[in-house]
Amino acid sequence: MGLAVYVHIPFCVRKCNYCDFPSYPVAGMDVDGYLAAMGREMSWYKGDIAGTEVSTLYVGGGTPSILANGQLEFLFEAIRHNFTFEADAEISLEANPGTLDFSKLNLLKELGVNRLSLGVQGLDPGLLKRLGRIHTPGQALEAFDLARRAGFTNINLDLMHGLPGMTEEGWRQTLQQAVALGPEHISVYGLIIEEETPFGLEYEAGSLELPDEEERARMFAWSGEFLTESGYNHYEISNYALPGRECRHNQVYWRNEKYLGFGAGAASYRHRVRRTNYRQVGQYMAVVSQGRLPLEEKEETAPAQEISETMFLGLRLTAGVQRSWFLQRFGIELDQVYGDRVAALVSKGLLLDDGDSVRLSSSGILLANEVFCEFLP
Numbered sequence: 001m002g003l004a005v006y007v008h009i010p011f012c013v014r015k016c017n018y019c020d021f022p023s024y025p026v027a028g029m030d031v032d033g034y035l036a037a038m039g040r041e042m043s044w045y046k047g048d049i050a051g052t053e054v055s056t057l058y059v060g061g062g063t064p065s066i067l068a069n070g071q072l073e074f075l076f077e078a079i080r081h082n083f084t085f086e087a088d089a090e091i092s093l094e095a096n097p098g099t100l101d102f103s104k105l106n107l108l109k110e111l112g113v114n115r116l117s118l119g120v121q122g123l124d125p126g127l128l129k130r131l132g133r134i135h136t137p138g139q140a141l142e143a144f145d146l147a148r149r150a151g152f153t154n155i156n157l158d159l160m161h162g163l164p165g166m167t168e169e170g171w172r173q174t175l176q177q178a179v180a181l182g183p184e185h186i187s188v189y190g191l192i193i194e195e196e197t198p199f200g201l202e203y204e205a206g207s208l209e210l211p212d213e214e215e216r217a218r219m220f221a222w223s224g225e226f227l228t229e230s231g232y233n234h235y236e237i238s239n240y241a242l243p244g245r246e247c248r249h250n251q252v253y254w255r256n257e258k259y260l261g262f263g264a265g266a267a268s269y270r271h272r273v274r275r276t277n278y279r280q281v282g283q284y285m286a287v288v289s290q291g292r293l294p295l296e297e298k299e300e301t302a303p304a305q306e307i308s309e310t311m312f313l314g315l316r317l318t319a320g321v322q323r324s325w326f327l328q329r330f331g332i333e334l335d336q337v338y339g340d341r342v343a344a345l346v347s348k349g350l351l352l353d354d355g356d357s358v359r360l361s362s363s364g365i366l367l368a369n370e371v372f373c374e375f376l377p
């Protein structure tokens with residue numbers, strides 16, 4: 001397995017009402033300076049990773065597609081200057097439908113992007129507005145069409161359910177419309193209310209009208225049934241793909257394998273060390289300009305913690321954790337570490353154990369966080 005690289009573009013047109021990702025409104029930001037800082041950060045790893053090719057690159061955000069064509073060219077030149085890629089590397093880029101046009105899509109294709117992840121989130125005009133998204137349903141559909149015309153054959157659509165004011169029928173229509181487009185991959189997330197966001201504040205004030213817990217559970221369950229019937233493989237709690245189109249990059253995270261992250265707030269994990277960069281863009285750039293690695297945190301993971309993280313991250317995958325894989329990676333039998341816990345969760349109906357692998361049952365998927373807590377060290 002080669003290297004997995006993440007590149008963070010922390011700029012958006014404006015903040016959405018639910019978002020607590022490390023992203024900032026782009027107005028007044030020194031985007032060129034930020035890209036140059038990232039290029040410099042990458043160059044410091046060049047010697048360290050010499051001889052290792054990149055198998056997956058994920059340009060996420062924020063809104064990477066907010067970059068102007070010249071800035072995208074600069075970014076990819078910096079990336080290619082510092083890394084060599086496997087011939088069939090997966091190169092993903094996240095795009096907001098409100099920031100795409102045909103020329104940018106063609107350029108992305110030329111730059112080697114072969115997987116486009118469109119942040120559609122919804123196809124109901126009122127709900128998109130309520131979320132604070134900058135695009136309309138029409139722009140989302142047009143972006144998909146333009147991406148196909150530019151030659152993208154691997155497209156993900158991000159969608160959200162459990163939104164304020166969303167009905168079950170409304171969600172069904174959205175998902176049916178999305179599937180009718182024929183994307184290779186669909187990510188379906190339930191809205192999470194984060195503190196300090198506009199939605200978080202409304203929630204605290206009691207003025208956010210969310211579907212109740214049962215409705216949200218039904219939206220999630222129906223999504224799984226419908227997408228599976230439509231030919232998508234439910235391969236991770238929130239992710240569905242046509243056969244062979246599972247996101248390779250994200251599977252690196254769920255298998256707790258090594259990756260390198262660049263940019264403000266980006267994380268890396270190698271040799272059991274997790275490093276996180278300064279989240280604030282100004283601070284990130286200032287530290288890089290002093291010639292220092294922009295690390296806000298560095299934590300060595302104890303072996304027991306690595307095993308625990310690998311277990312609960314692996315359970316996010318519907319294929320679960322294979323005993324043979326676990327033994328090969330850690331040199332110890334899974335049952336020696338977790339035999340009792342697995343048996344208890346199987347008897348509660350939350351895990352399935354076929355002797356080879358351990359995975360979440362359908363009730364376990366709904367109560368995934370409770371199951372994961374059982375594997376904390």
Ligand code: SF4
Nearest residue numbers: 012015016019023062
């Ligand atoms: S576009 Fe994405 S990253 Fe940017 S504010 Fe909205 S949700 Fe957050």
